[in-house]
Every structure is written in structure tokens, then in C-alpha cells.
Amino acid sequence: MKEKVSVGLLGLGVVGSGVIQLINDHREKLTHQLGCEVEVSKVLVKNLDKTRNIHINGDLLTTNPSDVLDHPSIDIIVEVMGGIDQAKEYILRAFNNKKHVVSANKDLVALHGPELQEAATKNRCDFYYEASVAGGIPILRGISEGLSTDHIQRVMGIVNGTTNYILTKMDEEGMSYEDALLEAQRLGFAEADPTSDVDGLDAARKMAILGRLAFSTPVELSDVEVNGIRGIELEDLRYGKQLGYTMKLIGFANFNDQELEVNVQPTLLSKNHPLSSVKNEYNAVYVYGEAVGETMFYGPGAGSLPTATAILSDVSAAIKGLRLGVSGSQSNEMQFTKTLTPINKRHSQYYIRLCVKDESGVLSKISSLFHEQDISFQRIVQTPVNDYEAAEIVVVTHDTSLSNFQHTLEKLKSFEAVMEIKSYYKVEGEVM
């Protein structure tokens, strides 16, 4: 049996540096747990001369991918370079060279996970990517091992720290969306170009990965409907609060009657829902299983060391497989084929805010319109606004189908008393 396992790194940014640091700091514990030493043998970097804030032997660095991917004694490749095409090419090459791969690359796994898994299985290699979803939270293992014998029916996630930070600031401090975004950028929680976060794309990638594992169904990124948080107004957070809800960007993945629905959207979440207390840059994934009921996994969604911790748990799993001679034994076969839930079977409650003409009988007319569409109200609030001719009506519906709701929206648009549909959001969870 090997005395030493060699690891090669693709990339040495913040996460890669975290991996080096953890391996150095925990050398003794790793050796104790795994029964062998773990050694980083080569690291692919873009620039050999860059100053780095970790201690690493310069001889280990290379700009030639072959030095890592074709290195004869490297057993495990850790991909922390990011990007899609090149990372994919390198990982496929690693599998062909019978090397196991650990990746933190959610973009890549969301887009090409099944293909990469297939290449891994063909080469009897392991492919792990715990760090690709919710940074330091061991959620993929929780789903694939801890809850493996349950029928998971629903996964709901706050899986993007940037948007959760922005929404928390808006909710707790009454900051505008723009100010909260600036603050998030200042603190390093949001990038200069925040598109991927605020438009929900990052969350969508993670939901695709979660959905695949939770439901054993080939969820693709294009199956995920996405709405981001850009343009969310404080008014809706305030009305929500009044009614017992908190605004969160929620990724939903439902699997009922072998029909799949995955989406990411700003949602008014009941304050009684366990996800509603997840604040600032934290992430959490709520899982509802037929047998286990409600569980939730909470933790940091990003950061160098949390992400590196997840990577090292994967590296450990790969080393255990290697030492036990059982690498490549994960199944990549999905149990169910994919059927998307039609919109007439997608039920939810909705919140809708309308600007209406302030004239007598308007509330009852709108009531009737909803009633005709077979949608009943849980709450309806009418508020005069500053404009003497207008009033605001906020409605929270009972459960209705998305098709019904969309139909009602169309009707409202052409309804003479409705001046504007200000906003509408999905509503989730009972309020007391």
C-alpha cells in the first residue's frame, strides 16, 4: 500500500491556497485518518512570478498543464482554476490518465457534470465536487449518503451568499437594493460585475447539481427557471414583513409523481420556515424527505478555507477509495428519466401588489376577477397611496396553479381599474 498520495492542483487562487494551507496545517490529522501522507506535487499556475500569501516551494509551480496532468506519480487532481472549456478538457485528460478528480467548479459541474461522471466511471476513477454547492456545508454527502434511502421530494436552498447578504441588508436596515449591492461589493461579497449572482445564475447552477443528486434525475441547467433579485423594491419587503414573510432568493427543486420542477426566484418566505433565519452571506439547504421530514444544513457558502475544507473531504474520500481499491465505484446512473412538471400542476401561493384606481368598488371587482379564476385569498390589504387617484392592493393567494396565476395576471393587465401590476412573488410556508 502506498505510503504517500500525491495531489496535483490546477489553479492557485484563494481556494487553491486554502487547500495548500489546510494540507500543511493538518498534516498529522490527515496521516492519522488516512494512514498515509498527503503531498502536493505540482501546481498549475498562470504566472510563476506572482507574489502569493502562502508558503509554497517555487519548484512545485508550473505553467505547463502536462506537468500536472501527465505527472506519473500524481493520483488525485484538484481543479480550482474555474472556467468551463479548459477545465473540462483538463479533467477529461486527468480521467484518461486514471487520475481521480476533485472539483469546486459549479459552473462546469452544472453544465457538464453527467458527461464528466461518465468519463470518470469509464476509467474507474472517482469524481467528487462537494465544494461546488454551498462551500463548506457537506450537503452533497448529506443527500447522497445520509438521506440515501429516503424519497427526497423537495430541496430549497439559499445557495448564493451575495444575494442573501443584499436582501438581509434591505430587510434589516432598510437599505435600497443599490446601496446594499455597493456595500456587498465593498466587503468583497459581490464582484464588480454582479450579474451571475444577482440574476440568480449562480444559484441556478447549484440547484441543477442538487436536483440531480437529490432526485436521481438528469437535471440540466437549462431546466432551471431563473429570476434574480435586481429591481426588488423595499415596499415589497415591508409589505412582506407586515404579513409575516421575509424576502429570500430561494432555489426550489421539487420531485413529485416523478415530475421535476426546478427554479430560482425571489420568494416571500414565512418567518416560521427554518430558512428564514439564514442571514447575511450564509447559505443553507433545506431538504424535505418523505421519511425524514424536514432537515436543514447551514453554513458558509463561500470563502477560501470553508471551500478548501469541502475539497479536502473529497480528497480524503478519494484517498480512502484508492487505498481500499474501490475507486470508481460511485454510480453515475440516474434512476429516473426526466419529465418536467406542467405549469397546471405547479402549485404555490402568490403575493401580488397592484396599483389601482382609487374608486369605490375596485377591491370587490378585483376580488371577483380572482374568484372567476378560482383563486382564493389568504390576505388582501388595500392602502391609499400619496397620489390621490391611486391606491395599492396587496393580495396573498391560497395555493393555485402557475397556469391559473399567469392567466389571472393577463386578465389583470387588461383590467380597466388596474393601473399597474407593481410586483408579484411566490409565497412559501404558513404564517401563524
Next chain:
Amino acid sequence: MKEKVSVGLLGLGVVGSGVIQLINDHREKLTHQLGCEVEVSKVLVKNLDKTRNIHINGDLLTTNPSDVLDHPSIDIIVEVMGGIDQAKEYILRAFNNKKHVVSANKDLVALHGPELQEAATKNRCDFYYEASVAGGIPILRGISEGLSTDHIQRVMGIVNGTTNYILTKMDEEGMSYEDALLEAQRLGFAEADPTSDVDGLDAARKMAILGRLAFSTPVELSDVEVNGIRGIELEDLRYGKQLGYTMKLIGFANFNDQELEVNVQPTLLSKNHPLSSVKNEYNAVYVYGEAVGETMFYGPGAGSLPTATAILSDVSAAIKGLRLGVSGSQSNEMQFTKTLTPINKRHSQYYIRLCVKDESGVLSKISSLFHEQDISFQRIVQTPVNDYEAAEIVVVTHDTSLSNFQHTLEKLKSFEAVMEIKSYYKVEGEVM
């Protein structure tokens, strides 16, 4: 390779029935995941004639332990009978017969876990007990695999649903301890004799198991200091709330400088702490790791199907080991020897409520007394009580050592102006 794995059950109470139900309901999924069928071959029961609310072939039942433990084709024994001595005897016999064991028995694992693990390792058998802590929450796997390469420094758990239910009712509905206990008993969350729950013993067992795994240190049940919730007064919950805290029964396990501290005690927890939103009968375990930072695992702490889900995740792990030929590869070796943290190094904030003589200068005298012990205040509140001669003083200290705090308590007892020390509790987490 085997086409079928046989499982024997010891016990067929609510949890055992749940195991049978899940195996029946998820037959197809299990076969898909494991590549073989899972079959229950024999079940040890006390009474063959008892009416049961699950469908089971009467031929499978037996009152003779040997029919299960010595059954030639049974590979895995699931122990859900409870109790200590007999369960231990049966499990040791199972290991001697080279059978893998899954147990949900927290009492047994807390008391004899290391000895049982040793017997398992000696016989190259697997021993799993995910269900023994926090029912359906896959926390043991989360710690031993997901966070395996981190230095876990602290584990805090709400690991007893009964007491959490009682405290939630007291906190939210102003029920007295006695009424809340009655309500919990009526709903089946508390037993007729609630001692093991309300006195914190059940939580202590789980903390011993968690501590062992989290710190790789041989924590014994006798290392856990325990204070239960009996006699908690609503006044302290109310003062706590006013100051920004919620009362929870918290299991603490700290490991710093290779020194160990494990205890269970009612604690005033900041409302900003993720555990503070865990309500009713739910459980949650908060883990602080040097690298990962804060994570939390939330879910049902008990119940037939959640517990059975955890048992089946263990059965699956054992079957995978069996099929891969790597059973018994878990290590039972602890990395660190055990040293308990001396009380002068155990730091915390404290809450203390005093009944004092209502005379001028008493507040400043008490201040000086704390000051002499080098304890500074975060908050101090004086309230007149109905009795014209008495007032109440509530103090929240800054961090201080337990030795210092105990010394101060002694001083207060002999202090002329102090009529009674009403209560004192550990305080955890910053309030804003």
C-alpha cells in the same frame, strides 16, 4: 457478488417497524443504489402474538436471539431493542459471528461505544450508529466525513426534542414548566417518567458520542457535566428575552489546546445564534471548525421514520462496504488522549438573578464585589419586586472563568445584602 443481503432485526418497536416500512417502500431505490436486494430475514421480538401496525410475515418473527444472531445467511444486524446489558451482549455476539451491526442505541453507544468499536474492528466488521444522535439528521457522517479535515473546536447541540419542546412552550406561550411538561407528555414528546430527558441525561449521552467523533478523543459519559431544565422559572426566560436571549438546553463540547470540556446545561442563547431559531421538538447541531467556521445541521431528533432513515443510511454504508470487500476499515483509534479543561480555563459569560434587600447602595456594593473578582458586567438591571423590602438584580457578565464565577457565587451567598441567589445560567453569543 451477492444478489441479496440479509438483515436481521433485534426489536420491532416503533423504530424497528419504521425500518421494515422503509425497506418495503424503497425496495427499488435500494436495489438501484446498492446493486443488490435487501431482505429482512429474521426479527427478534418479545411477544409473537402482539398486534403490529405493519405488514410482516409472521414466520420472520422469533423470540430466540440465536435465530437472528447465529443465522448463517444474515450479514447485518440492526439493533433497535434498546437497553444496555442485553443489547451489548447481542452486539458482541454478532461481531464474533462476523456480522456488521447498525445500532440506534444512544445509551449503549455512549457507555460502551469504544469497546464495541474495538470488537467490530477486531472482527473486521462495521459498526454504525448514525441514528443514536439527533434521529434523522446525518450529523455523525457530516462530522466524520464532511468536516474530516478540519479542526473542530466546538460542538453545540440542541439534541433533546422533549426539553426543546418544553422550553419553546414556556418561551412562546408563557406556560409554566409543569404545564409544558404535561403538554409534551400528552403529545407523546415526553415519557411518563421524563427524568432522562428533563434532567439532561439523554442529551449528555449524545454529547459524549458527538465529542468522541468531533475531537477524536475518548470522551466518556462520566466526563459530561449535566444540569437539566427541571425547575426553570418563567422569570428567567422573561428577563432573558428582554436582554436578547432565548433559553435552550445546550450540550457544549469544546476542544482547545487539546483540552476537553463537555457539558449539558440550560443556557441563555443570543437570538443571533443559529441555534436560537430551533423550536419545538426539532434538534440541531452547531459545529465550529477552525477552517469551515460555523455550520449547523437541523432536523427531527426522533420519530419512527426519521430514525429509520438514519438506520438505513447505515445499513447502506455497511452493504457498500460488504460488496466492495472493505468492511471493518473504519478506524477506532483516537488521535488525542483526554485531558479535561481545568475550571480556571473554562470561560463563559453568565447570567445571574439575585434577590437583594431594597436599600440604597446595594447595587454599587454588588458591583464592587464582582469587580473585586475581576468580573465585569455587560448588563445589570435592578427591578423592585412586590415585596417592599426586596429588589431583584439581574446581571449579565462579560467572559470570565468558571472558577472565578464559582468563587463569586460563594461570596454572594455570604453577602449580607443578598437575600437569595435565585438562579444563574451560562450565556452564549453576542447580542446586538
